[in-house]
Amino acid sequence: MPLVVQKYGGSSVADASRIKNVAARIKRRADAGDRVVAVVSAMGDTTDELIALAREITDAPEARELDVLVSTGETQSSALMVMALHALGVDAISLSGAQAGMRTDNVHGKARILAIEPRRVREEIDRGRVVIVAGFQGLTETLDVATIGRGGSDTTAVAFAAALNALCEIYTDVDGVYTADPRVEPGARKLKDITYEEMLELASKGARVMAPRAVELGSVYSIPILVASSYNDEPGTLIHGGVDMEGFNRVRGIAHDVDVAKITIRGVPDRPGVAAEIFAPLADAHLSVDTIVQNASKEQLTDVTFTLAKNDLARARPLVERVAKAIGARDVVADEQMAKVSIVGTGIQSAPGYAARMFRTLSDAGINIEIISTSEIRITCIIPEARIADAVRALHAAFELEKAEASELA
Amino acid sequence: MPLVVQKYGGSSVADASRIKNVAARIKRRADAGDRVVAVVSAMGDTTDELIALAREITDAPEARELDVLVSTGETQSSALMVMALHALGVDAISLSGAQAGMRTDNVHGKARILAIEPRRVREEIDRGRVVIVAGFQGLTETLDVATIGRGGSDTTAVAFAAALNALCEIYTDVDGVYTADPRVEPGARKLKDITYEEMLELASKGARVMAPRAVELGSVYSIPILVASSYNDEPGTLIHGGVDMEGFNRVRGIAHDVDVAKITIRGVPDRPGVAAEIFAPLADAHLSVDTIVQNASKEQLTDVTFTLAKNDLARARPLVERVAKAIGARDVVADEQMAKVSIVGTGIQSAPGYAARMFRTLSDAGINIEIISTSEIRITCIIPEARIADAVRALHAAFELEKAEASELA
Numbered sequence: 001m002p003l004v005v006q007k008y009g010g011s012s013v014a015d016a017s018r019i020k021n022v023a024a025r026i027k028r029r030a031d032a033g034d035r036v037v038a039v040v041s042a043m044g045d046t047t048d049e050l051i052a053l054a055r056e057i058t059d060a061p062e063a064r065e066l067d068v069l070v071s072t073g074e075t076q077s078s079a080l081m082v083m084a085l086h087a088l089g090v091d092a093i094s095l096s097g098a099q100a101g102m103r104t105d106n107v108h109g110k111a112r113i114l115a116i117e118p119r120r121v122r123e124e125i126d127r128g129r130v131v132i133v134a135g136f137q138g139l140t141e142t143l144d145v146a147t148i149g150r151g152g153s154d155t156t157a158v159a160f161a162a163a164l165n166a167l168c169e170i171y172t173d174v175d176g177v178y179t180a181d182p183r184v185e186p187g188a189r190k191l192k193d194i195t196y197e198e199m200l201e202l203a204s205k206g207a208r209v210m211a212p213r214a215v216e217l218g219s220v221y222s223i224p225i226l227v228a229s230s231y232n233d234e235p236g237t238l239i240h241g242g243v244d245m246e247g248f249n250r251v252r253g254i255a256h257d258v259d260v261a262k263i264t265i266r267g268v269p270d271r272p273g274v275a276a277e278i279f280a281p282l283a284d285a286h287l288s289v290d291t292i293v294q295n296a297s298k299e300q301l302t303d304v305t306f307t308l309a310k311n312d313l314a315r316a317r318p319l320v321e322r323v324a325k326a327i328g329a330r331d332v333v334a335d336e337q338m339a340k341v342s343i344v345g346t347g348i349q350s351a352p353g354y355a356a357r358m359f360r361t362l363s364d365a366g367i368n369i370e371i372i373s374t375s376e377i378r379i380t381c382i383i384p385e386a387r388i389a390d391a392v393r394a395l396h397a398a399f400e401l402e403k404a405e406a407s408e409l410a
Numbered sequence: 411m412p413l414v415v416q417k418y419g420g421s422s423v424a425d426a427s428r429i430k431n432v433a434a435r436i437k438r439r440a441d442a443g444d445r446v447v448a449v450v451s452a453m454g455d456t457t458d459e460l461i462a463l464a465r466e467i468t469d470a471p472e473a474r475e476l477d478v479l480v481s482t483g484e485t486q487s488s489a490l491m492v493m494a495l496h497a498l499g500v501d502a503i504s505l506s507g508a509q510a511g512m513r514t515d516n517v518h519g520k521a522r523i524l525a526i527e528p529r530r531v532r533e534e535i536d537r538g539r540v541v542i543v544a545g546f547q548g549l550t551e552t553l554d555v556a557t558i559g560r561g562g563s564d565t566t567a568v569a570f571a572a573a574l575n576a577l578c579e580i581y582t583d584v585d586g587v588y589t590a591d592p593r594v595e596p597g598a599r600k601l602k603d604i605t606y607e608e609m610l611e612l613a614s615k616g617a618r619v620m621a622p623r624a625v626e627l628g629s630v631y632s633i634p635i636l637v638a639s640s641y642n643d644e645p646g647t648l649i650h651g652g653v654d655m656e657g658f659n660r661v662r663g664i665a666h667d668v669d670v671a672k673i674t675i676r677g678v679p680d681r682p683g684v685a686a687e688i689f690a691p692l693a694d695a696h697l698s699v700d701t702i703v704q705n706a707s708k709e710q711l712t713d714v715t716f717t718l719a720k721n722d723l724a725r726a727r728p729l730v731e732r733v734a735k736a737i738g739a740r741d742v743v744a745d746e747q748m749a750k751v752s753i754v755g756t757g758i759q760s761a762p763g764y765a766a767r768m769f770r771t772l773s774d775a776g777i778n779i780e781i782i783s784t785s786e787i788r789i790t791c792i793i794p795e796a797r798i799a800d801a802v803r804a805l806h807a808a809f810e811l812e813k814a815e816a817s818e819l820a
Contacts (some may be wrong), residue, residue, distance in 0.1 A: 016463065020467065049488070053426065053486075053490065054489075057426050057490055057493045057494045058494065058496065058497035059428065060497075062493065062494075065490075065492045065496070065504055066489070066493075068485060068488065068489035068504050068506075069485075069489035069490065069493075075478060075479075075482050076460070076463075076479055078478065079475040079479035080463065080464065080467055082475045083464055083471045083475050083476075084468065086475070087467065087468035087470075093475075094478050096478075096555075143509060144509070145506075159411045201439065251501075329463075359791060364683065
């Protein structure tokens with residue numbers, strides 16, 4: 001009998017009626033002859049509510065104790081899901097991360113998975129039971145509870161699928177991966193399949209379909225992951241490693257993100273070590289920098305521009321101004337009304353024509369490109385935030401993403 | 411350094427500010443040089459809320475899963491308490507029942523404690539830490555979570571005090587054991603000390619100070635238990651095994667309970683086995699019967715009267731009527747407007763005069779006694795509910811309970 005590891009996120013188990021709905025889905029799957037392990041998240045906003053409760057007690061809750069506290073959210077939904085299954089006559093049992101064999105290091109709040117020891121899970125499956133695993137939580141060597149960070153239930157599901165050599169299905173409130181955000185481009189089309197790398201680029205902030213870390217884990221262990229809706233039976237998107245001839249050398253989708261601020265240090269003396277001097281204070285302050293570009297030098301002076309999350313701008317700016325003065329730069333300018341738009345597809349960066357067509361499309365729409373950056377499978381432009389919707393729609397049309405791909409016509 | 415195991419109940423940790431208040435109390439105790447292990451209950455109504463959530467899912471949640479669910483309440487408050495201690499600069503750590511070494515059988519919902527293996531607790535104490543233990547929960551042989559039933563945090567505290575050879579202190583919203591319920595008899599006096607047995611009689615339903623099972627456990631292991639308020643520093647009541655000369659042969663307090671209904675089966679044929687026939691169906695229906703009296707037989711017919719909780723009357727009555735018909739009894743009468751009043755004191759049952767003075771007092775107050783029953787340390791009368799406050803006050807005065815005892819004048 002096929003073994004499948006499913007994951008149901010917080011919105012899919014947000015209240016009693018949604019839990020019953022998921023239980024009915026699991027029952028249908030079990031009745032069809034599959035053996036099911038389901039990883040569940042905490043109900044709705046439970047995690048945030050528990051964190052708020054901790055902050056009523058102290059501004060700086062210790063990470064170990066925060067893990068003890070927030071991990072109860074997943075424990076609760078696992079027990080409730082089993083009750084709902086029992087009510088439908090399905091034999092089932094809930095297992096905590098510890099019981100299910102999730103072993104982690106002791107970096108509380110963002111622990112790494114060290115191993116999955118699924119002995120108990122296998123025993124319960126062999127007894128004919130559906131196993132509901134509390135996601136997001138594991139056990140350290142000192143037998144303490146540790147959580148593996150946001151998106152931890154996705155990662156839990158992929159890790160168990162790898163350990164159990166099972167199928168992996170992520171059920172969420174989004175029914176798959178689209179060629180663009182459907183709220184921005186109504187003509188966006190759901191992709192039948194996508195590679196891990198393309199998924200990582202498309203799902204960064206803008207898409208919110210699945211935790212990037214879980215995708216990476218799937219990539220490392222070559223676990224195909226189906227992303228689909230927990231509310232309907234529409235086919236989802238399969239994330240996998242293979243790139244077929246149709247998939248290669250094509251734009252698969254448009255990613256965008258409006259949480260972008262820009263800082264430019266102008267008139268930076270162009271000497272070795274200056275970049276390190278600029279970015280070290282930001283790293284020390286745990287401020288995450290995204291795209292960095294340094295313009296070609298002229299007369300021993302250069303401009304250094306980088307982007308970061310809008311929320312981080314207020315903390316970053318004084319640090320950057322101090323270092324700008326220290327290195328003798330001319331001045332610092334910032335703009336928080338920026339956005340990022342990318343075309344994503346395996347092979348497009350090295351293939352000719354894609355970049356040019358992207359720049360032409362934006363230019364034809366009268367959209368000014370402030371920064372360009374590229375990765376293996378992505379070409380990104382930083383543009384004014386006010387034009388982001390126009391940019392997504394123009395690119396979606398220019399690369400004909402509304403049309404079904406050859407592989408989907410079969 | 412003295413080691414103390416404290417327990418803080420649900421109302422003492424009902425919200426962030428009360429948790430901080432308890433943390434400050436623990437800190438003062440630790441600063442005074444004591445090593446502290448504190449057992450905490452779930453916050454306020456958390457347990458009831460979780461049970462209500464389970465009932466939204468199913469009418470009959472399985473006991474194992476209900477244990478997984480409700481045990482998260484204590485886990486949450488243990489972590490929050492440690493955060494509050496950390497905020498005060500106190501080194502502390504939370505331990506689940508499993509981590510603390512609470513081993514139970516697998517009778518979920520009302521598990522028995524099999525052993526306390528406090529290795530980890532000792533290690534943390536030896537590191538100079540305050541240890542906060544999540545009450546009410548333990549680990550079974552199959553490594554599943556089991557809860558030990560209502561009042562489980564009291565029992566947890568007494569069990570750890572026994573295992574660690576420590577003092578035991580139960581902090582609650584009542585500041586000790588009184589000679590009567592102060593809401594009924596304003597002149598009720600807090601007792602400085604009391605025996606386990608007297609406590610069990612006084613604390614039954616009416617007093618709500620501490621779980622009877624915890625008192626019994628204290629008695630078995632001879633653990634003196636201090637009951638005091640978590641809101642002030644007033645001296646509480648010490649529950650212990652020793653009976654001194656003052657304590658012996660004295661009425662220590664008046665217990666009462668208005669949750670009493672009465673059923674009488676009249677004209678029961680007086681033959682062997684008839685009592686078993688009457689009570690077997692009630693036991694099968696898990697209906698708990700309290701006092702039972704059978705009047706002396708006359709003409710081969712007898713009357714059997716027993717009391718039970720008011721809530722159980724509706725379920726019990728048809729069962730009793732069926733059995734009455736089967737055994738050929740005349741009829742069944744019931745009255746749910748009953749109450750129970752007791753005088754409690756080691757030795758009073760066997761000493762002359764106490765029973766007579768009790769009956770005289772009630773008679774002088776015009777209160778009709780419907781049933782009398784006695785135990786080693788208690789004489790109980792069942793009376794009409796409408797007169798219960800009068801009865802408590804009259805007995806409190808008759809046995810001069812407003813006066814301090816000799817041992818308290820020292």
